[in-house]
Amino acid sequence: MTDIQPYTIAVDDQRLEDLKLRLSLARFPDELDEAGWDMGSPLADIRRLTSYWRESYDWRKAEKELNKAPHFVTDVQCEGFESLAIHFIYVRSKVQGAIPLLFIHGWPGHFEEVLKILQPLTEGDGVKCPAFDVVAPSLPNFGFSEGPKTRGFAIEQYAETMNKLMLKLGYNEYVTQGGDWGCHISRAIAHLYPKYCRATHLNYDSANPPEYFKHPLLALQHAVTPYNSRERRGVTRTKWFETEGRGYNLEQSTKPQTLGYGLADSPVACLAWILEKLHDWTDAYPWTDDEICTWVSIYWFSTAGPAASVRIYYEITHNVDGRSGKLDHQALRAWSPGVKLGFSHFPMDLQVLPSMWVRTLGEVVYEKDHDSGGHFAAWERPDELIADVREMFGKGGGAFGVVTGATGYTS
Template sequence: MADIKPYTIAIDEERLNDLKTRLSLAKFPDELDEAGWDMGSPLADVKRFVKYWQESYDWRKAEAELNSVPHFVTDIQCDGFEPLAIHFIHVRSKVKGAIPLLFMHGWPGHFQEVLKVLKPLTEDGDGVNYPAFDIVAPSLPNFGFSEGPKKRGFASEQYAETMNKLMLKLGYKEYVTQGGDWGCHISRALAHLYPQYCKATHLNFNSANPPSYFTNPILALQHAILPYTSREQRGVGRSKWFDEQGRGYNSEQCTKPQTLGYALADSPVALLAWIYEKLHDWTDSYPWTEEEVCTWISIYWFSTAGPAASVRIYYETTQNVDGRKNKLDHQGLRAWSPGVKLGFSHFPMDIQVQPSTWVRTLGNVVFEKEHESGGHFATWERPDDIITDVREMFGKGGGAFGVVKDATGYAS
């Protein structure tokens, strides 16, 4: 289509020089003796990354690698809001009958997370026994190289509307999704609002309530009388840690994102420390390299809407719910969604690790797989596990096999 345009990531030299200047002028806090990760990002780590980012890191090399896959941009307009230029990766499989898959990131992630699974999912498969996929991996509004709205009220309903309109604009009348974190929540919103288009979702994040005897009597009985599996027992401890020690960022972003935004927009060191804490704490001992971390943070620093914009999704989704059309706050997203098949990959070091009886309250769960390792950024940490699970869920014999009847789309 004419208004779907190729996009090339190209950060100008002025912004690169500004970043290096700001890094060179960084003022670091002191640190208590024997301070550990429990107090936040350690001083030595942050100094090491800042030095590398300023003196050794090559954004142009990273930029070229990011541009090695096809990027596009197109305007999408939600009801009541201005049109937004939405950036996305789109790779069409050459395999006949490939399944359109909308890959959605969360915070503090971005579109880059798809790169480790992109080639295997699009190029492999025979379209019958072994599925192949058309992949659409957008920068969510306010993230990466997508624009963000200027008006208040852009919440889960609008993120879902944007994603659904993008897929329809690409010609996909039916599609499936994959996501964790906000990608999970937006998948849930799509399941509630657009079940005629979004036919199934594969999630690597748990966000559900315990079963109730009033709404899920069988699951509630199972939850009451059956002992937790070893995975579920470990998950109780992990979820307790997050609720008691890891939710500080969430409270700030849900209530006062503007105040936090000044630090994120003005200081690359503050942005680095804020996000790197999550890259460390939410993964399963993943060996982050300086190159990976600097590229990850640079995408936020150079983002179209600015790094402060990304945290607004928390406020907009949790506040002023009564004035919203569909009122899809977190509790609304946890309601049963009929007609859309669900699959879950459980990773032990995610930030919420819930029992199977909980996630089965969300809808028709046709696939579940538990893994011995992995955390919140599963597609980046354990890409082979995500590839295997998605293929199993949508392949012949899988619970979501044949769920997409109309897989045609326009070549962008």
């Protein structure tokens, strides 16, 4: 355990000065009258935030706040790849036998998303309210984790990295929580490491409709049961995303390097690319300028650079010389035995699917429909997410008792 070291976020002054210089030299495009958000991040918002980021925003203050959480770093090596220094937040509950919970972020999220739910989850009493040991890594290529230098680091490798991190921390059994890529990586872990991952709670839906050959009872129920109001709204939201919101995905899945020049060279391009998602993917969340600047700064100052974060989209859709394995999006939607599943459905997420669909993935022991909330549930609706996780894993919940005898690493 000696290679698990405390970590402090400390961006050097030269990088801060470089950011301010680049912001001062920004050249903005024009904009059509009444373009609004329909055509992307509005010019007025980007101008305002660029000015604020350069003149008023205090990264040192944000850095100090981020460092209040206990950060660590350790080396993890996937088979066939170089060892990577993986950054993570790690808080152990004072409750003996707390449930080890691996929080997995997505894009354009990062480890910061865990901060609003971190303390409440660790402070359960372990009787009426379950307590958790929370591990929240920066995924490889994100935040303050390193990224690989060779092609083929796909969903299997992200899952392998996360599983090895939990084993290294002393957890032979654990549960996961995530949305976006956190959902997909959790699904990969469920397929590859069901011995260790005992249950998963997801705030993102990724599934196919039930088929008569594979899921005869679910398919029959799906055919004869009308969608409820939540599911009907979900069809509309999902259709919007498929027709109006997937452009970023296509670019990141096919030509991430081309996009990367803008993300790496221009903080304004990085800001505009991410801000669009923070606006469109949330349920009217009242983002402050400080929140946005911190969120984007974590990408700008990331160890592997902001361009690295989008490569996961390419790698999962391009199996390079067979190195990345066979777990594409369709494979992740196959039934995974032995791992209990729970879902929190938020109406303004990107894919909001009918219950019969997600029940094709495995043993679903928990579902909760919410009237509001979007893609970044831990940040937008932390109280609701905390309550759902507690209910799923607490006494009487569908995943109660799935983990026994957890110990964990003591620094």
